[in-house]
Amino acid sequence: MSAPVVDVWGPVAPGARSSYPSAPEPHETWHLSGGKAWVYYSPLNRRQLIRPVILSDGFSGGSSDLDQLFHGLEENGDYRFISELHASGRDVIILGYDDRTASITDNANAAIECIRRALSERVGRAKLVVGGFSMGGMVTRYALAKMEQDPACPDHETSLYFSYDSPHQGGWLPVALQAFTHYATDKWGDAPGIGPVLRQFSGLLNSPAAKQMARWHIEKVGDTPAQAPERTAFLKALDEVGGWPRTVRRIGVANGVDTGTGNGVKAGVIAVRCDGETLHDTWLKTQAKGDQVVAKLQKTGEGVTEVRTSGLPDIDGAPGGLFVLPSPAGDAGSFGLAALLMALIGNEVDPDVITTSCFIPSISAVDAGDINDPKALHQPITPDRSALDAYLCASRNEGHTTMTEELGAWIVNEIVAQG
Template structure:
């Protein structure tokens, strides 16, 4: 079996090709320190950069993939975001990174390079719009704040900042999933068939960007879930820059609802269980409050199972917010669905009643509207006085993280036009 192909979050099916059709050829391509910007001029602007909108990529494995980005913006939802921006005379700059798992602060330097290039290439004096999707919203938030505070950097000349389902107050990677991934990698990471997938997924969860985004992180099985040192340091650096850019209007959207209604996933439920060639009565549970065993991990040739316990975490898997979706060797999967795929690849029979996904970016995190450690805050209705943003809108249902929809995309376009 060949090594899996890397696509989006991680490898897809062994020997598979990228599932994304080619994006249109950009009108210009900028080579940046740590990344690339693909420039698409509005048809109204005759191949001139007049009213730039910078759209930053987010967290994933490897380097940014223009085909994948274009697909997400134009083809993978019910709203053609780039086309609608073009129709308003806005020029679109898609910002990608050489390493999407790198530190947020490192990729923020690439964003700063892109902003400076846009200012230098711009015809006229129209202010920029700068923002991003998922982690891209944090990257551009940090970049703009740094440009305001660092006297060695120029004015960012930006009037509007936006984020699209960005983890302003942290992302949720289920501890049970983190533990199972590291456990499987420790035991079968050298397997020629499954090992490449396991090593890359484990490395992704332990990458600098994941450590900075995850509200709770474990590096290996048996660790106590907590904020990684990299997250603590990042939040301190962001705070020293003032937390947010101050000279811009700040808006954001969430792929979760603002009503406080969860996604229907029950706390403390059996999410996935398997038996078979390599694993015996191994299971993962959804997160509940209080003391809990979230996973039982047992190799068939070991005498004692490994129990993974948590204490003091909220019932966050069922919280309102953008849902966890990633590609897997069997197609798109959610958090626990991905664990089920891995269990099957390891030669086991998986119980059919799998809880496939879970909350990934709680709505209150996407809107900077509360502490995701607080179960009551996770499930309360969100009002404008809760949010650090100047304006926001939420989805009418809890949907896949960064899904481009008309209700969210059109609202952002209208906000941009109003500038």
């Protein structure tokens, strides 16, 4: 059984990775230190790199999967992003990484090498467009900023940077889910079948990149939710290179709304509960403000473990891109993943599961406020609050990094406007 993993296109159910259709053969493949780039020339450019657009992969387990990436950009939504870029005369470079769980700053070195390669292969003097999806937006943000600050780096010759539902102010995965995953791994991590699934997902949560992006993280049950040291170090590194690339137009989109309207998930209620062969009356709650027991965990025949939080915002119901898990039973999400894991270890799950929750708050995706501020999370976003030069939020709260015509066409139009 393969593990459920979180990737640039949202979480993937066990076995789903193999279902992606094969991507068209790239015109060129660049082997980079720590990564790989697949080049698709525009049909208008006669197999020459004339107006390059670099699209960076995001977070997941293992190395980047071209079939998965191409499917996400062309087939996973209602807008054919690569085809539209090609129709505008842009050449598409899909940037992937050998290890998508590695540090953002490490993968930024591959992004810098990709930018340099694009400049060396480019015919003419057209400026580059560089950006990415989810974590990919953070990797390329840091890479461009580092190139501007490092005397040893050449000019990146980039006119436009974009991010697609990237966690500029951090992302959210319910503490209750993190705790349950680590608890279940401690108890059943060596069990046949389910053990590797649990260990892999717990490992993903504790990977360098996940720690850098999570606004609140726990490494094991009983930890106090906080920014991991890896995140603190990354934010310091980002600050040391100026925070943002300064010589480019900075744009971004969010898969959540800017109106302050949440996704309907209520705070402080039981999201998923189970009872059965291995767990007794175990439940996880949505996050509320103030002191709260967010999870009651009990292996059958053992004592109760309570998971408490204090001072966190009511973020599960906030506007933003949703944690979405495609599965045979239909789309689920963060708490839906917990329900899946509970069932896999032999328990009956109550049917009234609150499946999903906010994953990348809108104010994080457009860098318009601190997601630790409950008021900022749930109020309308205005342009004067954003660190971006321009942004677009979705007209509804939808799955994280879902490629829609609304958001995809806006980015393409911005790219075309650069000339």
